[in-house]
Amino acid sequence: MHSDLERVLLREEEIARRLDTLAAEITADYEGKDLTVLAILNGSLIFMADLLRRIPLPLQIDCLRVRSYYDKMESSGQVDFDRAALPNLADRHVLLLDDILDSGHTLAAIVEAVRQDVRPLSVKSCVLLRKVKKRARPIEADYVGFDIGDEFVVGYGLDYQERYRNLPLIGVLRQP
Ligand code: IMP
Numbered sequence: 421m422h423s424d425l426e427r428v429l430l431r432e433e434e435i436a437r438r439l440d441t442l443a444a445e446i447t448a449d450y451e452g453k454d455l456t457v458l459a460i461l462n463g464s465l466i467f468m469a470d471l472l473r474r475i476p477l478p479l480q481i482d483c484l485r486v487r488s489y490y491d492k493m494e495s496s497g498q499v500d501f502d503r504a505a506l507p508n509l510a511d512r513h514v515l516l517l518d519d520i521l522d523s524g525h526t527l528a529a530i531v532e533a534v535r536q537d538v539r540p541l542s543v544k545s546c547v548l549l550r551k552v553k554k555r556a557r558p559i560e561a562d563y564v565g566f567d568i569g570d571e572f573v574v575g576y577g578l579d580y581q582e583r584y585r586n587l588p589l590i591g592v593l594r595q596p
């Protein structure tokens with residue numbers, strides 16, 4: 421799998437170190453609050469597992485399966501998820517977790533649906549990666565692991581056509 425990469429962007433140890441500080445920040449902010457982490461699958465699976473084991477709060481975990489359709493390596497703007505599958509979290513603070521903020525379509529659609537249908541005490545979002553670019557939707561994340569350039573990356577949960585999610589590092593895919 422490594423030979424499909426043009427270069428490595430973030431090594432395992434770098435990701436781990438950043439998760440330590442990110443987790444400490446989230447822990448301090450949600451101390452004493454009823455927190456539910458709503459992880460957006462499949463992309464945030466590995467990020468979620470590593471981040472949440474660093475947060476010593478009595479939090480709850482829920483997952484939402486979302487598909488963002490990509491034409492080649494660009495978002496098509498179509499985001500599919502089952503609104504009826506949103507959990508009942510009206511008395512909770514919700515922290516959405518996603519792998520990457522790119523066009524903003526995915527996070528914008530989910531934040532909107534959670535605000536309208538779930539009406540939790542608060543909604544914030546946390547992404548491992550944020551592409552520095554102009555977004556199609558005006559949405560920002562409250563917690564960000566790393567800012568990266570506008571390149572297509574894989575590994576650590578991120579896929580290209582469902583491959584590379586199990587790479588332990590994050591790399592830029594070699595152009596075909
Ligand atoms: P957005 O809707 O364009 O912000 O993108 C959000 C989703 O698109 C993420 O949760 C990823 O699943 C996918 N995505 C965006 N950029 C990349 C990338 O560089 N590599 C792999 N997946 C990506």
Ligand code: MG
Nearest residue numbers: 463578579580
């Ligand atoms: Mg994907």
